[in-house]
Amino acid sequence: MGMKAPPSDMSGLARVYRVGVRRRGESGCPVAGVCGQDGGVTSLPVGPFRLAVARAAAAALPLVGSGDGDAVDGAAVDALRAALADAPVDGRVVVGEGEKDDAPMLYLGERFGTGEGPAIDLAVDPVDGTRLAAVGLPGAMAVAAVAPRGAFCDIGPAHYLEKLVTWWPDDSDASSADAGPRDILDRVPWLVARIAATRGGDPARVRVAVQGRPRNDVYADAARAAGATVEEFVHGDVERSLRAAQRRVADEGGAGAIDVLVGIGGAPEGVLVAAGVRALGGSMRARLAPPVLARTRPSRGPRRAARRHPDARRSLLGSRRPRPGRRDRPRCRHPRRRRARPPRRWGARHPLDGLGAADRLDRPPSRVPVALRTLDLSLGFHRDSGRARKARG
Numbered sequence: 001m002g003m004k005a006p007p008s009d010m011s012g013l014a015r016v017y018r019v020g021v022r023r024r025g026e027s028g029c030p031v032a033g034v035c036g037q038d039g040g041v042t043s044l045p046v047g048p049f050r051l052a053v054a055r056a057a058a059a060a061l062p063l064v065g066s067g068d069g070d071a072v073d074g075a076a077v078d079a080l081r082a083a084l085a086d087a088p089v090d091g092r093v094v095v096g097e098g099e100k101d102d103a104p105m106l107y108l109g110e111r112f113g114t115g116e117g118p119a120i121d122l123a124v125d126p127v128d129g130t131r132l133a134a135v136g137l138p139g140a141m142a143v144a145a146v147a148p149r150g151a152f153c154d155i156g157p158a159h160y161l162e163k164l165v166t167w168w169p170d171d172s173d174a175s176s177a178d179a180g181p182r183d184i185l186d187r188v189p190w191l192v193a194r195i196a197a198t199r200g201g202d203p204a205r206v207r208v209a210v211q212g213r214p215r216n217d218v219y220a221d222a223a224r225a226a227g228a229t230v231e232e233f234v235h236g237d238v239e240r241s242l243r244a245a246q247r248r249v250a251d252e253g254g255a256g257a258i259d260v261l262v263g264i265g266g267a268p269e270g271v272l273v274a275a276g277v278r279a280l281g282g283s284m285r286a287r288l289a290p291p292v293l294a295r296t297r298p299s300r301g302p303r304r305a306a307r308r309h310p311d312a313r314r315s316l317l318g319s320r321r322p323r324p325g326r327r328d329r330p331r332c333r334h335p336r337r338r339r340a341r342p343p344r345r346w347g348a349r350h351p352l353d354g355l356g357a358a359d360r361l362d363r364p365p366s367r368v369p370v371a372l373r374t375l376d377l378s379l380g381f382h383r384d385s386g387r388a389r390k391a392r393g
């Protein structure tokens with residue numbers, strides 16, 4: 001496979017390293033996660049993880065633009081695994097990303113390190129935005145977060161998460177009269193109005209990023225109806241979420257600024273983002289989404305835009321895995337039969353509404369104890385409620 005020169009903008013990959021070392025936020029926790037379960041700060045050896053993530057990014061770099069996503073992922077995973085082998089910890093991988101994508105990965109439960117030293121858990125995505133990197137587009141990053149054993153939220157079998165990330169503080173647990181709606185979808189116009197008020201009342205100056213998937217159309221519509229500028233993207237919600245979490249970036253305005261990221265995206269990525277939000281500041285709400293929402297192709301907007309990009313034609317746009325048996329099914333060429341197939345719509349106000357109980361990992365958003373889950377994730381700690389565990393089975 002022919003190799004292309006890496007694009008000049010490698011800021012996505014480089015940023016990985018900075019995320020791993022940054023110290024900010026009220027309790028001064030680095031992303032590498034040294035918060036104890038009680039919220040106190042314990043000391044973990046952060047250096048080896050910083051190095052491992054930097055090595056993963058460096059190993060993937062020569063393959064950027066190669067068109068081979070598996071090679072990008074594979075190189076990053078190998079480098080990460082080799083670098084972690086000597087870490088002076090008793091390490092365990094608790095959040096990976098490969099299962100969702102059938103990609104080269106560090107597997108869940110994989111142990112690493114010398115076995116001596118503190119017991120720690122690792123959440124990792126060797127490359128988020130593999131296909132972006134494969135076709136030489138910016139926005140991909142290697143990212144990892146570590147925390148003491150048992151501290152991360154247990155996402156169980158979930159692949160998808162409904163999430164909202166913003167630099168706007170979330171006061172919903174305070175007794176503030178203006179805490180805003182708890183529901184993620186309802187919160188979009190509320191946030192747009194609040195942020196717009198700080199910018200001369202012009203909602204068009206509020207930028208909302210939504211991953212372009214049919215399941216996310218409802219969030220994009222809500223943001224547009226509120227007057228916000230919507231940026232639809234194809235891949236890489238970690239990088240965009242971390243941008244949305246940082247007020248400084250939002251205040252800079254310009255093309256890179258994002259105020260809010262909202263929609264249903266990867267659950268492992270969501271845990272990593274939660275750790276990032278914890279360290280960088282900002283706020284996050286999230287709720288597990290049912291697997292029935294998985295594997296939808298990019299919605300028409302970004303797909304059309306991406307088609308215009310010569311490198312993006314195939315690798316970026318196809319669904320990650322063909323649905324079982326799909327290719328074997330004979331294609332219907334009869335025009336009337338084709339027309340008769342109704343367009344796939346969720347039909348309800350919210351993509352999680354109207355699903356059968358068996359598909360659901362959660363209750364409809366209006367009745368769900370959102371704050372509980374939100375708190376679990378935004379702290380990056382495992383504080384699963386009995387109700388949540390029951391809902392997951």
Ligand SMILES: O=P(O)(O)OC[C@H]1O[C@](O)(COP(=O)(O)O)[C@@H](O)[C@@H]1O
Binds near residue numbers: 127129131237296
């Ligand atoms: O493409 P899907 O199945 O809708 O999943 C969304 C997830 O995929 C990504 O776009 C890319 O993930 P990977 O490149 O790590 O496979 C994530 O940023 C996002 O959370």
